[in-house]
Amino acid sequence: MQETVIKTEKLTKRFGDFIAANELTFEVYKGEIFGFLGANGAGKTTAMRMLCGLSKPSSGSATIAGFDVYKQPESIKKNIGYMSQKFSLYEDLTVTENIRLYAGIYGLSDKDIKEKSEALLHQLGLENEAKKLVKELPLGWRQKLSFSVAVIHKPKIVFLDEPTGGVDPVTRRQFWDLIYDASDKGVTVFVTTHYMDEAEYCNRISIMVDGYIRALDTPAKLKEQYSAASMDEVFYGLAREAKRKAD
Amino acid sequence: MRTLKFLLQKEFRQIFRDKTLLRAMLLAPLVQLMLLPLASNYEIKNIYLAVVDHDHSTYSQKMVSKIVSSGYFKLAGNNASYNDAYQLIEQDKADIILEIPAGFERNLVREGSQKLFIAVNAINGTKALVGGGYLSSILGDYNNDIRLQWMQPDRFNAAPQIDIASSNWYNPLMNYKTFMVPGILVLLVTMMGSMMCALNIVKEKEIGTIEQINVTPVKKYQFILGKLIPFWVLCMVLFSVGMLLAKLVYGIGVAGNIGVLYLFLSVYLIAVLGLGLLISTYAETQQQAMSISFFFMMIFNLLGGLFTPIESMPVWAQWIAHANPVSYFISVMRMVILKGSGLHDIRYHILIMLVFGVVINTWAVMNYRKRA
Amino acid sequence: MKQLLTFIRKEFYHVFRDRKTLLMLFGLPIAQIILFGFALTNEIKNAQIVVSDYSKDIATTQIINKIEASQYFDVAKSLPSHKQIEAAFKEGKIKMAVIFPENFYYDLTHQNKAQIQIIADASDINAATTLTNYVTAIVMDYQLQLVKSGTIPLQIVPEIRMLYNPEMKGEFVFIPGMMSMIMLLICVMMTSISIVREKELGTMEVLLVSPFQPLMVIFSKFVPYVIVSLINVTSILLLSWLLLHLPVKGSILLLYAESLLFIFTSLALGLLISINSKTQQTAMFISLGVTMLPTIILSGFMFPIENMPIPLQVISNIVPSKWFYIIVRSIMIKGAGFSAIWKQTLILFGMMVIILGISLKRFKIRLA
Numbered sequence: 001m002q003e004t005v006i007k008t009e010k011l012t013k014r015f016g017d018f019i020a021a022n023e024l025t026f027e028v029y030k031g032e033i034f035g036f037l038g039a040n041g042a043g044k045t046t047a048m049r050m051l052c053g054l055s056k057p058s059s060g061s062a063t064i065a066g067f068d069v070y071k072q073p074e075s076i077k078k079n080i081g082y083m084s085q086k087f088s089l090y091e092d093l094t095v096t097e098n099i100r101l102y103a104g105i106y107g108l109s110d111k112d113i114k115e116k117s118e119a120l121l122h123q124l125g126l127e128n129e130a131k132k133l134v135k136e137l138p139l140g141w142r143q144k145l146s147f148s149v150a151v152i153h154k155p156k157i158v159f160l161d162e163p164t165g166g167v168d169p170v171t172r173r174q175f176w177d178l179i180y181d182a183s184d185k186g187v188t189v190f191v192t193t194h195y196m197d198e199a200e201y202c203n204r205i206s207i208m209v210d211g212y213i214r215a216l217d218t219p220a221k222l223k224e225q226y227s228a229a230s231m232d233e234v235f236y237g238l239a240r241e242a243k244r245k246a247d
Numbered sequence: 248m249r250t251l252k253f254l255l256q257k258e259f260r261q262i263f264r265d266k267t268l269l270r271a272m273l274l275a276p277l278v279q280l281m282l283l284p285l286a287s288n289y290e291i292k293n294i295y296l297a298v299v300d301h302d303h304s305t306y307s308q309k310m311v312s313k314i315v316s317s318g319y320f321k322l323a324g325n326n327a328s329y330n331d332a333y334q335l336i337e338q339d340k341a342d343i344i345l346e347i348p349a350g351f352e353r354n355l356v357r358e359g360s361q362k363l364f365i366a367v368n369a370i371n372g373t374k375a376l377v378g379g380g381y382l383s384s385i386l387g388d389y390n391n392d393i394r395l396q397w398m399q400p401d402r403f404n405a406a407p408q409i410d411i412a413s414s415n416w417y418n419p420l421m422n423y424k425t426f427m428v429p430g431i432l433v434l435l436v437t438m439m440g441s442m443m444c445a446l447n448i449v450k451e452k453e454i455g456t457i458e459q460i461n462v463t464p465v466k467k468y469q470f471i472l473g474k475l476i477p478f479w480v481l482c483m484v485l486f487s488v489g490m491l492l493a494k495l496v497y498g499i500g501v502a503g504n505i506g507v508l509y510l511f512l513s514v515y516l517i518a519v520l521g522l523g524l525l526i527s528t529y530a531e532t533q534q535q536a537m538s539i540s541f542f543f544m545m546i547f548n549l550l551g552g553l554f555t556p557i558e559s560m561p562v563w564a565q566w567i568a569h570a571n572p573v574s575y576f577i578s579v580m581r582m583v584i585l586k587g588s589g590l591h592d593i594r595y596h597i598l599i600m601l602v603f604g605v606v607i608n609t610w611a612v613m614n615y616r617k618r619a
Numbered sequence: 620m621k622q623l624l625t626f627i628r629k630e631f632y633h634v635f636r637d638r639k640t641l642l643m644l645f646g647l648p649i650a651q652i653i654l655f656g657f658a659l660t661n662e663i664k665n666a667q668i669v670v671s672d673y674s675k676d677i678a679t680t681q682i683i684n685k686i687e688a689s690q691y692f693d694v695a696k697s698l699p700s701h702k703q704i705e706a707a708f709k710e711g712k713i714k715m716a717v718i719f720p721e722n723f724y725y726d727l728t729h730q731n732k733a734q735i736q737i738i739a740d741a742s743d744i745n746a747a748t749t750l751t752n753y754v755t756a757i758v759m760d761y762q763l764q765l766v767k768s769g770t771i772p773l774q775i776v777p778e779i780r781m782l783y784n785p786e787m788k789g790e791f792v793f794i795p796g797m798m799s800m801i802m803l804l805i806c807v808m809m810t811s812i813s814i815v816r817e818k819e820l821g822t823m824e825v826l827l828v829s830p831f832q833p834l835m836v837i838f839s840k841f842v843p844y845v846i847v848s849l850i851n852v853t854s855i856l857l858l859s860w861l862l863l864h865l866p867v868k869g870s871i872l873l874l875y876a877e878s879l880l881f882i883f884t885s886l887a888l889g890l891l892i893s894i895n896s897k898t899q900q901t902a903m904f905i906s907l908g909v910t911m912l913p914t915i916i917l918s919g920f921m922f923p924i925e926n927m928p929i930p931l932q933v934i935s936n937i938v939p940s941k942w943f944y945i946i947v948r949s950i951m952i953k954g955a956g957f958s959a960i961w962k963q964t965l966i967l968f969g970m971m972v973i974i975l976g977i978s979l980k981r982f983k984i985r986l987a
Binding site (some may be wrong): 031052053054073074077078081082083086088089090091092097100101102104105107108134159 | 249252253254257260261262265272284454455456458459460461462463464465466
């Protein structure tokens, strides 16, 4: 049987009267690419922030990489990578300096840092840009760099919050190549997205509507279940029921 | 420790990369330190005097020339009537009108007493008081002069006189620059430290990079130390350069032990940077951080005891002043630089600053944790 | 036109939803008026002093009684040595020592002359001067009691009248100065920060590529800040009238018109600064350095301009707040009409045109 790396049980987050995430229960297995879909305001980001230890759940339970979200958020942080929808590298640092910073924060040795950054620059074809400030790079390159930095410490799980927003289709493909590559090496990928074609790339997906998980399965089975030709149709079918206004 | 090293590396790189900001941070305060004391001269010279002399006697003329030769007053005009002179005041061409009534000399001699009319433009209260004061004391001198001339010395001495010999320690020449420069340096270091610290952290919030740091195993205290240490160093540098300029340009040396001053500063900066940290936890945007710090800095600066003595404030304001780190530093600066006070003399100041530092930083860290 | 309104509405949301900033901006003048009006006085009460009476006679007792009876001092009686006085000064325990030498009354009655020694801690000049003046006044008063009136001949008695401000209120100086400070804070600093913020976050580009005139984008940014400034002008005037009993002597309408002129001058400056800075922090520092400081130092409201070295006096002429300060002071306190301030108004207007011209030109260049 597959190893479970994320396990949640009725995980809930309330902001006053507003329930952003309602009794989420699901499991994610090792090496899986798990897609997390939903309209804006459906509660994706809230759910993800709870899993990363960025926000405390109101009730329910969750273990990430075997650690409890309430009691061991610091241990969780050592074992995950995270890339947010806002660009998260320092624009006024160079490519190498950013890599060094995050590698250093995750406790890599100097030797490791040197080897990893060289390998990373080579993989991304950024050797000539190593000394450039990040803000001088095109958006697509920055996102790829961001991802590579997020997995530089070989985390068990990497969380990606709408990683390909505003990126052109070609770069998106390249980005997904990076994701597959990481997944092949045993990194579990937890990704939120708006793009339905990207949903098809995932091993399993869940669809959130108004704070609830309304569907969870492989793309193929979901299409079958909703007798839809594409993921688009599945998604719109569910999203139409939403009462909550998108933000 | 290793994590902290990487964070510090990052902060220093970012600070030194933004040359415009760095220049603004270091140069602007120093330019200010040079200019402010030049401008902030409360010693009032060049008071413009309009004279309305209805008497045209020897006494009145001698009196006017005595006033003008004092060096404080300049003659704005000899006017025929009070209304003419008043016009000069309206146009801001004169500050004081001296009206000498007709028969001044005659009445003085015959009746032993004569009134003089002085009108002061009192829109600027300080200037009016000082100018009026100068004029009164010159008139008093003149009064003594003519009395001495007119009377036999022994009869004049019949009135007992009490002499007041006042000596002003630590600043015998009552030099405003030695008084203002250290105080201004305090305000500058305080503003720089707290504002830069607050803005820097809020900037990471605004851009979103702080999220990335929050999901890494970086501990809160590491992140906070990573922010505080660079600004602590920067403020130390700023202060040192400021002290050097004060010595070179204004010749203000430290009467006491400069080590004591730095000891206090190092504790003080923890409190001030903590204040910046605290503000950053309450602000979401740099604009907010800016307006919040500006608000509190304004109160701290005004109630710091530099412009008006704390003793002269009403009780409620004195309480605020006691809760104001700026007032402690200004007092320590005066004590150590001018009076040569030692560690023993400022022990309570250091202690209070330590308490401030601990309280403010704890508050900030607690509040910071809540948000994450 | 409808587009413009949409943009203006967006800016209103930005400004008026940010409660914290708004609270600070509106709170600032109120706090300042309270501080300046009630906290920053030069009247010292209960200053700690030491009185050393080596004579202990009728005269010294009477003078000391007078000193104690005044509210100015908190008197401790002792006979410290100079060393002890110095130690007390260094610890900041006392502010002044008043010393009566031996045989004070004897000297006064037999030699018609006696001396009092005052040692003041002049590390705080302001306090030292005030306290010395208090003691001097008390002693002079005592001296007058000794002298039967009329025994001194040839008395010149100056009668001093304080024009415009008989109660010598500091408010007359700081209210006009504060008005320009607040407007600069809002119109230069806040405006430039908010424009640069959009640049930094990248939303500015979105606005600029919209079919809307770029200039209108900027213009709509100005509107809420103009309103916030006008509200502040009103609250300053109201508070100074209600709290400090300082009404506007001249025309209120004229005062508002001149304030608007100054607001636009400041906005033009804010625009120029925002064009030239890449980050909010830079914008803030330039605003501080180019507008706030010169206003504090060179506009004449903190320090009299005529006391400054000549180069500073010359530079002060290019500081817009100097002219605005003169205008407000004339209208509020002297009750002057437009004929008295047309020159300053013209200068301010010229400055606005020049600054706006430069910034619009640079703005176009950046777009091209």
